[in-house]
Structure formats: C-alpha cells, structure tokens
Amino acid sequence: MHAAVLRYFDHVARHGSIRKAADALSVASSAVNRQILRLEDEMGVTLFERGRSGVRPTAAGELLLRHVRETQNEYQRTRAEIASLGGTVSGDVRIISLESMLVRFLPQVVDEMSARHPKVTFTVLAVHPSEIGEALRSGDNDFGVLFVDARHRGVDVIAEFPTSVGALMRPDHPLAGRKSLTLTECVGHPVVMLQDRWLLDAIMAMEFAGSGARLSPRVVSNSIEFMRQVIRSGLGIGFFTPIGFIDEIRRGELVHVPLVEPGLAQSRIGILVPRYRRLSPPARLMINHISERLGAFADFLAAPPRRPKRRGRT
Amino acid sequence: MHAAVLRYFDHVARHGSIRKAADALSVASSAVNRQILRLEDEMGVTLFERGRSGVRPTAAGELLLRHVRETQNEYQRTRAEIASLGGTVSGDVRIISLESMLVRFLPQVVDEMSARHPKVTFTVLAVHPSEIGEALRSGDNDFGVLFVDARHRGVDVIAEFPTSVGALMRPDHPLAGRKSLTLTECVGHPVVMLQDRWLLDAIMAMEFAGSGARLSPRVVSNSIEFMRQVIRSGLGIGFFTPIGFIDEIRRGELVHVPLVEPGLAQSRIGILVPRYRRLSPPARLMINHISERLGAFADFLAAPPRRPKRRGRT
DNA sequence: CGGTGTGCTGCTATTTCGGCATCACCCCGC
DNA sequence: GCGGGGTGATGCCGAAATAGCAGCACACCG
Numbered sequence: 001m002h003a004a005v006l007r008y009f010d011h012v013a014r015h016g017s018i019r020k021a022a023d024a025l026s027v028a029s030s031a032v033n034r035q036i037l038r039l040e041d042e043m044g045v046t047l048f049e050r051g052r053s054g055v056r057p058t059a060a061g062e063l064l065l066r067h068v069r070e071t072q073n074e075y076q077r078t079r080a081e082i083a084s085l086g087g088t089v090s091g092d093v094r095i096i097s098l099e100s101m102l103v104r105f106l107p108q109v110v111d112e113m114s115a116r117h118p119k120v121t122f123t124v125l126a127v128h129p130s131e132i133g134e135a136l137r138s139g140d141n142d143f144g145v146l147f148v149d150a151r152h153r154g155v156d157v158i159a160e161f162p163t164s165v166g167a168l169m170r171p172d173h174p175l176a177g178r179k180s181l182t183l184t185e186c187v188g189h190p191v192v193m194l195q196d197r198w199l200l201d202a203i204m205a206m207e208f209a210g211s212g213a214r215l216s217p218r219v220v221s222n223s224i225e226f227m228r229q230v231i232r233s234g235l236g237i238g239f240f241t242p243i244g245f246i247d248e249i250r251r252g253e254l255v256h257v258p259l260v261e262p263g264l265a266q267s268r269i270g271i272l273v274p275r276y277r278r279l280s281p282p283a284r285l286m287i288n289h290i291s292e293r294l295g296a297f298a299d300f301l302a303a304p305p306r307r308p309k310r311r312g313r314t
Numbered sequence: 315m316h317a318a319v320l321r322y323f324d325h326v327a328r329h330g331s332i333r334k335a336a337d338a339l340s341v342a343s344s345a346v347n348r349q350i351l352r353l354e355d356e357m358g359v360t361l362f363e364r365g366r367s368g369v370r371p372t373a374a375g376e377l378l379l380r381h382v383r384e385t386q387n388e389y390q391r392t393r394a395e396i397a398s399l400g401g402t403v404s405g406d407v408r409i410i411s412l413e414s415m416l417v418r419f420l421p422q423v424v425d426e427m428s429a430r431h432p433k434v435t436f437t438v439l440a441v442h443p444s445e446i447g448e449a450l451r452s453g454d455n456d457f458g459v460l461f462v463d464a465r466h467r468g469v470d471v472i473a474e475f476p477t478s479v480g481a482l483m484r485p486d487h488p489l490a491g492r493k494s495l496t497l498t499e500c501v502g503h504p505v506v507m508l509q510d511r512w513l514l515d516a517i518m519a520m521e522f523a524g525s526g527a528r529l530s531p532r533v534v535s536n537s538i539e540f541m542r543q544v545i546r547s548g549l550g551i552g553f554f555t556p557i558g559f560i561d562e563i564r565r566g567e568l569v570h571v572p573l574v575e576p577g578l579a580q581s582r583i584g585i586l587v588p589r590y591r592r593l594s595p596p597a598r599l600m601i602n603h604i605s606e607r608l609g610a611f612a613d614f615l616a617a618p619p620r621r622p623k624r625r626g627r628t
Numbered sequence: 629c630g631g632t633g634t635g636c637t638g639c640t641a642t643t644t645c646g647g648c649a650t651c652a653c654c655c656c657g658c
Numbered sequence: 659g660c661g662g663g664g665t666g667a668t669g670c671c672g673a674a675a676t677a678g679c680a681g682c683a684c685a686c687c688g
Contacts, residue, residue, distance in 0.1 A: 001353060002316065006316075017634075019635080030677075033636065034636090034676085034677090050635065052634065053634070053686085063392055063395050063399075064396060067388055070388065074385070078377055078380075081377050082378065085373055085377070332666065341646070342646060342647045343666085344647070344666095345646045347666065347667065347668090349645090350666095364665080364666065366654055366655065
C-alpha cells in the first residue's frame, strides 16, 4: 500500500549506502538512487549528505526518517489489528529482553503462544543495557522484559514482579541450607561472575561493587549456559535471578538462596512499553501471557522449593 | 511521497462514493475504483460495504482509515518541521474556534501571524459545541480556542484565560455605570439573546436557564454582527465575552459590565490541543501568539483603559 | 598506478496507472 | 412496465512512472 520510496529511504539510512541498500532490497542501485533524488526534489531539501564512503542523513533527513519509520510501524500494527478482526491473531511481536529471560523463560512462553496463535511471529532480541532506552524509544520494538529502572524515561511499566536475586549453588554447598544470605556472608566461598555490564543489569553491578564485599571470582564468563554447567559442577556460587534456572531448581539440582542486600531486595522485572505506543493485538496477548507466567514463577518462588508442589496455573 | 491510494482511500471514505471522490480528486472513477480494489486485495479484506447509494467503510476500513489519516497528518507536520529548519516557517495551521473569537480577535491574530510568516496558511473553522470533541480528536485540527470544559477528554489545556462574561450595552444605558451586575439586576431591562446552543457555550445556556432570572428577549439572532448593531442602537443588553467587541469598548461606544453570577465567573477561554498530538512549528508559534494576545486582552479588561499593566508572558 | 568503493545518469524495457466507454445493478418516478 | 439517474466493476489502450543495465566521474588506498 505504501510507496516503495518509504522502504528505499529507510534502507538507505540504515545501511548508510545507496548501493548496499539496493542490494538488500534486491533492486538496482540506480532505481533506489533516483527515488531518493526525486524525494529530495519533492521535499526541496537534501536528505542525505553524500560522503566518499556512503551517505548520512541530514537534519531534515532525520525528521523525515522518523516519520517514515513511524508510518511503517503503524502500518504493521494496523494490519495486525485488521487481521485480528477475523478472529485469527497475526503479526510480528518484537521483544527486547534480559539475556536471563532468553534461556528458559521466553522460549517456553513463545512456544506456548506460537502453538495457540500459529500466525504470530516473534522477534526476541537481547539488548545491551546501554541500548535499552533507544531500543524502546525507536518504535522498532513492542515491549521489553527488563529490570525496572527508574532512570528510563518515556517508558511505562505495565506489569512488574519482584525478583529475588540470590545465590545459586548445589544442594550440598555449605550455604545451601540458609534461608537468606548477605554478600558479606559469601566472602570466602568461591563465586562465578558475569562479565561486566552484561546479563546482569548495571544496577546490580553497582550494588555488588558498592557493597564492599570482596568476592573471589573463580570463573568469569558471559555465557549463562556455561555458568549453569559450572555451578552444577560445584565450582562456586553464582548470583542470578532464579528465572533462568527454574528447571534445575524444581528438580532440586540447584538451590537459590535470596540475597537480603538492601538495594537488591527491590529488584523487579517488569514489562516495559514505550509510552504512547499503541500495541498490536498479538503484542497485547503476549504481554498478558508473560504476565501470567511471571506471576506463576513468583508464586513458585514464594513457596519453599523443598516441596515442588504446583501453585495454581497449568 | 506517499502513494496516491492513500488520498483516494481517504476521499472515498469522506464522500461515501467512489465516483464523487474521483470527481473531487479530478481523476477517472475507474482509476479510484481499481486502486480501492487493489488495496482490498492487498489487505485480504473488504474495506467498503457496497450499498445501493455508495460505499461505507467496514470495521477493517475504519481501522485502515485511521492509519491513513494519521499518516497524512503526520506527513504535513513533518513537512512543516523540515521547512522550519531552513528558517522560514510554513505549513497550514488548522484552528477550531468559538464564533465570538472569529469576529475580531482571530482575524487580527491571523493577520499579524500572516505578515510575520508569509508561507503559513490558516484554516479557521467555527464548530458547533457538540462537534468540538470529535473535531479535536479526529486529528484534522491543530488546536481549538474554546471555552474550557472539564467534560472534554483526551484534550490538554495548554493555556487558559479568565473571561468576564458580562452585559454589553451603550454608555448611556441606566446600568452602564455599574461595576458589576447579577442577572436578576438585569430583569426589567430589555435584552438581546443568542440562538440556543450556538455562539455561547452550553455551559452558559445552562447558567442562564438555571439562574431563575426572567429576562425579556427583545431580539434573538445567531449573528454576532447583527447583535453588534442592535446593541449599538440601544435596543437592549447583550451577554457576551468582551473579546468580539473589544474595538467598540476601546472606543467607548459600548460598555461591558462583568456578571458576578457564581457559575459564570469561572468561565475561561483556553487553547485546547488533542492529547498526544505533536504540534507543527507554525501551530506552536500561533499558539504562542494567541496566548500573548489573549493575555493582553485579559490585562486590558482587568484594568480600566487608563492604566494598562503587563502580566509576565512570552 | 590499477582496484574498489561511492553516487549519478542515458538508454531501454517493463510495469503501473489513468482515461474512456461500457456493462450490470438498483432505486425511484412516471 | 419502463426509462432515467445513480451506483460500482471491467476491457481496452495510451501515457506515465519505474526498474534494469551499462557506464561515467570521483575519491580513496595500497
């Protein structure tokens, strides 16, 4: 429905090059070039600065770019809404997430949603904490499953759940019997650490650094899967939210002891949506589903993991 | 830049007929028809119900229509924003207004703005009070200069000014010397009245009706210009905000005595914008200018003509 | 100095689009 | 019943917009 020049313009801006954009679009570069020139003529201003190694949007180009991308996003959302009139929910749901949610939680939720609504597609991306703000505001994503951070602006938290960040260890670890722990109590026990600023949010990094606790990292990695194996081998304690390890905890292979550090106790995982963004029907369904599943986990964690009795939902 | 089918689709919905829309667009009806058919094929749903006497949007059509119109509005706003980068402000400012503002106030403001920014065009419409909500929410208009009414939802009041609704009369009228009046004090004096629900807002109609004051209307009309002449002839008292008669008041040809009826004292004229609407640069300028001029009038009315004082406002 | 990258531009083929005439249908008034 | 005027849909054809190909001019780099 929308003119091809919208896609061309968007791609050129993304690739920073007319030829690369044309390549990605599978059209001749001359076609893309002429559309851009015609567009500039229509607008009466230059939209790209021509450099020796490509093009870069001018101020006017940025403005028009915002309009073009918003139009494309709204078009997709409108199509999904129209399709949902016929009873079948369809469209693409775009989620940005904490890495820890990508390990167990979101795959399961996506699987369930996908079975229930076969025509819905999913795009789930892990984002670097520094890019969260831009990723939410750009309009490219529907919502995020992230740590709630008051520093985010222009973002609404439409559901949040307490997460007990805690020490993850084998059941035969000396500290495994404790009901709760402080970081200082962990001093002396070997720990496994995450790579800086990734996986765990910057808030937690600050808390760990500011607590004054001297933890001796035996293993450092940025792979949660690697960490999982390391902790199961008994090489040390890991500090995580339990969500990525829910299966091991249920099976009794790992024990999660909540930390009672004052700052960490308030950690919350929330569903964050860009303010003023209209959500597509599948996005709304997905949010409902994630909320439900997160609530179930919160219930499970509130009840002692000794007895793996099922709380409520299926 | 945008595909022609957007305009076609919008016009067809507005006119309720493909042929009429094609006529308004100055294209053959077959062209418009084919574009609509192609659009429906692309969407996979019927967008119009074909009736005996034209077409009517289906639910899916309404959804797409909203997207199309929003896209067109945002495009105009974006163009104005790009144009303002070059220093010259341009674009169309769409205002809905009280009729009383159209008589003296807005023409003057438009004239001043038009002189300062020659490339800005203006669309100023008087709207029936019952249509204010829709007119603001439809996205077709930038803002309204209207009585502030708490019943409006989804609308932000970004500036408001007290208006002293009062009795308008010749200087030689028996009541002309008063500092203030109540409606009951006007009983016995002939008055000229406005036609119901028009010009004066519904609030005021309620107030007039509920005050129990029995006023004898000698002349009833819906034309402010006609009222102006009638009052100047001394046929009676009129009840208006002074804005439409500011020239006569300044020249001493008419006197405006504020009413102290409890409900009426709180009347305010405000600049109302649809919530979440991004304003184009000329619209912002126009709002600033109107605010300034309204503030000047408020000052003029607060202090007798001999001593004009300024209240801070830019 | 050629090699590779960039954006731009004639030329030509193809696709799309618009205009005209026409058809089929429906409703209303005579 | 029967035109007349209204509607949207279609076939045909010319015009306009678009895309593809090849090539140009320029800038960088080793």
